[in-house]
Amino acid sequence: MKTTSKPTAEKLAWMYERMSLIRQFEERLKWLVETGVPVGAVHYYIGQEAVAAGVCAALNADDWIASNHRGHGHCIAKGVEVAPMMAELFGKVTGTNRGKGGSMHITDITKGILGVNPIVGASVGHALGAALSAKVRQTTQVAAAFFGEGGAGIGITHECMNMASIWKLPVIFVCENNGYAQATPVEYASSTAKISDRAAGYNMPGVNVDGQDPVAVWEAAEAAVKRARAGEGPSFIEAKTYRYFGHHQGDDTLRYRLKEEEQAARDRDCLKQFRAKMEKSGPLKLADLDAIDAQNKKLLDDAVEFAKSSPLPGPEELYTDVYVQAKGGAQ
Amino acid sequence: MKTTSKPTAEKLAWMYERMSLIRQFEERLKWLVETGVPVGAVHYYIGQEAVAAGVCAALNADDWIASNHRGHGHCIAKGVEVAPMMAELFGKVTGTNRGKGGSMHITDITKGILGVNPIVGASVGHALGAALSAKVRQTTQVAAAFFGEGGAGIGITHECMNMASIWKLPVIFVCENNGYAQATPVEYASSTAKISDRAAGYNMPGVNVDGQDPVAVWEAAEAAVKRARAGEGPSFIEAKTYRYFGHHQGDDTLRYRLKEEEQAARDRDCLKQFRAKMEKSGPLKLADLDAIDAQNKKLLDDAVEFAKSSPLPGPEELYTDVYVQAKGGAQ
Amino acid sequence: MSTPIRELSFGQAINEALRLEMRRDPTVIVMGEDIAGAAGREHLGLSDAWGGPMRATRGLIKEFGAARVIDTPIAEMGFTGMAVGAAMTGLRPVVEIMFVDLIGVCYDQIINQAAKMHYMMGGKVELPMVIRTAYGTRGDKRSYGGGAAAQHSQTLYSVLAHIPGLKVVVPSTAYNAKGLTIAAIRDNGPVVVMEHKFLGTSAKGHVPEEAYTVPIGKCEIVRKGKDVTLVGIGRMTHVCLEAATTLAAGGIEAEVVDVLTINPLDEETIIESVKRTHRCVVVDEDTPVCSMARDIAARVGEAAFDFLDAPVKAISSADTPVPFAAVLEANYTPNADKVVAAVKEQIG
Amino acid sequence: MSTPIRELSFGQAINEALRLEMRRDPTVIVMGEDIAGAAGREHLGLSDAWGGPMRATRGLIKEFGAARVIDTPIAEMGFTGMAVGAAMTGLRPVVEIMFVDLIGVCYDQIINQAAKMHYMMGGKVELPMVIRTAYGTRGDKRSYGGGAAAQHSQTLYSVLAHIPGLKVVVPSTAYNAKGLTIAAIRDNGPVVVMEHKFLGTSAKGHVPEEAYTVPIGKCEIVRKGKDVTLVGIGRMTHVCLEAATTLAAGGIEAEVVDVLTINPLDEETIIESVKRTHRCVVVDEDTPVCSMARDIAARVGEAAFDFLDAPVKAISSADTPVPFAAVLEANYTPNADKVVAAVKEQIG
């Protein structure tokens, strides 16, 4: 399933730009939370940036992704703007979801996002549906489903893998194995050492890639996308990764893992490694990367400002958009 | 996973006796249905007898089974008496479930049956629970879950296989692959040629046996039971079999399969093959088998008589046993 | 020369609704277990071998092919989720959940995903999807040995009507089944269509050949009367009509309202009727606790308080699982006798 | 020298209930996601690292070990089914479904399996199993940016109370949480215990050290009054008490009934109270359609018809999904102001 093509400098810059933007978004958010800005329940993506960036680097603008609860990174990688995202977390009417969804539902359907979704496994079905839609409408779109190694254990994931395979749907199952589902270690909860070993039971290719290396993820995703667009069906990618912080903003004791393990993961930080690689053998220069960081910082400054200054939803918003009003569609 | 022990003559006779009793029960039932006796929705087990008999031949009286909608055979193999079973189908108060359950809920908990259960996949969870119970209470009991190849595709089956494996629970997954889920052929609905290939994805042994040969099924079950009792965990057995008639009593056109296929299956009939084998090389004689058949016929005559002459439940039965009354247990 | 009136059964009417909408709009697809049957066996000359539990999808695959008439494996959560995703991305899926009892294995996708997606996303995504499902008891006192028992006979629509964002319609005749199904397919949000398994000939009737809609969110007064309002849902509407006939013989004129949509409920029509008749009996096939029967009774009790001459009476199925034995099932479901008795008690 | 009164929080009280019953009966086990945490890592010196969303199971693994305190993978349907099977075969499992919203992924095992098993099997099997689950909105007007939104804030108990065979209790204080949890564990049938996430200090109070039960199926009158009956469920009982205090300042004496068990409902206590006060307001945190609020209103409206001076008023959360923004969520949930206004309208 390996592809031989190498990422262009442009692709590399794009991936770094996204990883950097995700990292900065999450760090800014964490800082806001810790200084008392109330943003509801949030699940930081810090540490896993290479997975979202690598997968989305292989997707087109009109391809689809479905995301889980740990979804900020997926959204940013697929192109959601950080200002309305931040506004959403502040519960503002200018937010991606008009303040009605929050962190666990962020979406921008115009960017091909079927939604952040905190019911474990639920959005895997939505990705399958987007893939079916592409097939029925005879487009070449593909859909990627992001889920954790915890999400690999729930029934719907199994059902969707089977259906994707029998119908050869253009869908990519991206399992982000960050070692934990809340406080439950993967080696306890999963019966196989590698989650990707399960792919064979659905007659689809399964690969295990280094989730700290965006290029490795991108390569696997490229191959999967190619297969999907060719009508050959689904693929499974397990990306080994790590979340640096707690399951959610309130989980700060991390009493289920050892500090040494955390340090080892941080030593393999995706941004750090990427920078080191570029420094060593290019094609990007550190100065280029620094410029990207600076530009992203500015985006975040603006996003927070936008979020702060935006209005709250009016009281009537509680009652709007419960039912879809007749419009559009095949009426 | 092969075991070297051979079935004793006694074991063989037991298996034949059960297969014959199941066949006769179902044929009698079919005759009753066709002559207009109303017994609700029933799913005949005819053709699959060797699976239930082979698996239950490896189980002790205090082991557990969980059954699906096609459950008459499982119940008889595990020891439920045919008279109260028949009475249940007639909706009589002397039925296994006092006439409140019918075909799709027949059970006798004293015989180790967790119930026939028509929600596809549901009872796989119950078998897992019985296995957990054995483990917590530190008995050597095992539990077997019967489900179809259709049931292999639903989420709960996946969840239970994973949990059984991580906890090394004494449970046996018995997938009866009869080729169809209602009118859906297995080669359409399953992404793998063999359902048993999926077992590897749960780190448990998976075998594929001839479900028309009770000895082959028994051998596989013996090995699985041995492994389970030794605390080594679950096993997966796929038994290739065939249902001769429709999905349920109302499905008589069978427009989803070819007559040739049906005939080929009938040529491999479990009872016929068993008799031929015994005739050729023993240890049982055909006369022994005929005597068993005759004895079973008598049991069925009596069962129908019992069912017919038993009283219907009184009107108050509608309202009883909704809530468990305080009794027994750790009060 | 009189034009012969074309009569269809309930299932035929739904079949026609699906067929017409699939012709009209290529993005309409249908999916479910054995909605066609013999999937993948066209090369053997086998296909269209099942057609759903009520044969409502029979023949569709012949006209529209396997790309749009999709037999699924047994995986309700997965394929209902798939429909949600498909509805967000340009299709109008019609999903069949064989029996309503089976919502147990896909409830999340119905109540947390389909029902809430539009709201959670701030109104920025539409979700044109339909769930069709069969429900109900026979309850006709035929001396049947037994029915389908506790897990294949439920009504259960209360646990769907409870969910904001989900429209739930309960047709009672071939005519309104066709019109509501078409309306459901054309709706841009999720709609559940509850199809009773045992309407039999009571639902049969004239159905125009062309496509038409029956509006979602509107009750229909199916019999006028001045002494009491009988509110029926699905098959219970026929039970109410039967009771009304009996009552009429005794000089009591019952008005019968067919609810048709249980969420959002057209409470105005019901309340206005009760304000005229001063009495109300709601007849519901679901079990009583947190039921539509009590929901409607509470709304009427509050809004028509000053007009009521008697307490609003809610008649439900027994507060028990559905028993197997026919003798028990016959007492389980509301019937006309119970409705007549309730009215007589009210009028006294 | 006065004995210091021992006060526990809601979560601590439940923890104690579980601990005492596990000591008393070796067949009681608890299971769920991260009810302990760090599963399988004892050898690294790590364990008991989580304790459920409200820490109600914290510390149990230390005393009872991993054989009886079972962290599960994310597989609610599977492990709830496992509990059903375990309950049929000699154990008394206590299952934690982290949030009630998640019943969507295991509804079948709750409503079709656990609830109906005893009945379907003709009373021949017992099913001593408990499901604990957290529910509810904060609704406290804190200027929070947002809450947990549509899929992690629901109340949803109506769709459980609807099901015959399933007992559902909703404790409101540390005291009754302990007693109802113990009663639930000792019950030989399935019981759901609904634990509100945001009771905070309102639920804190004196809890005796020993085991005791609060009877399932009984309401409690928590404040006597003669002018109106306020019926509260869970956190809404505190909202009713707050409203009663306000009303008392204006000379209106409200009686407050804490429902405690929503199924089977102790309707007698409620109806008797209304017969005395002639007015009734039911306050429920769930959404209104097919709700407990309307269920109770309908029962009272029917049984106390001749005693009512005003229509029974049902107050529910908004008929919408739960919005994220705090400004919206604050208006979503019933509060004391709304209750006071309803009473004034009734008495007005």
Ligand SMILES: Cc1ncc(C[n+]2csc(CCOP(=O)(O)OP(=O)(O)O)c2C)c(N)n1
């Ligand atoms: C069906 C369901 N069960 C449980 C939860 C609670 N929950 C939210 S996230 C989570 C852990 C998910 O782990 P994983 O899939 O590995 O993703 P990660 O958090 O590691 O990114 C759990 C148990 C839920 N939201 N949905």
Ligand SMILES: Cc1ncc(C[n+]2csc(CCOP(=O)(O)OP(=O)(O)O)c2C)c(N)n1
């Ligand atoms: C969850 C669920 N989905 C669908 C059904 C309807 N149904 C009952 S049996 C059946 C087919 C089962 O096929 P399989 O598991 O292969 O068993 P078989 O009938 O072949 O013995 C279906 C679809 C059901 N009862 N439960």
Ligand SMILES: [Mg+2]
């Ligand atoms: Mg994880």
Ligand SMILES: [Mg+2]
């Ligand atoms: Mg089969």
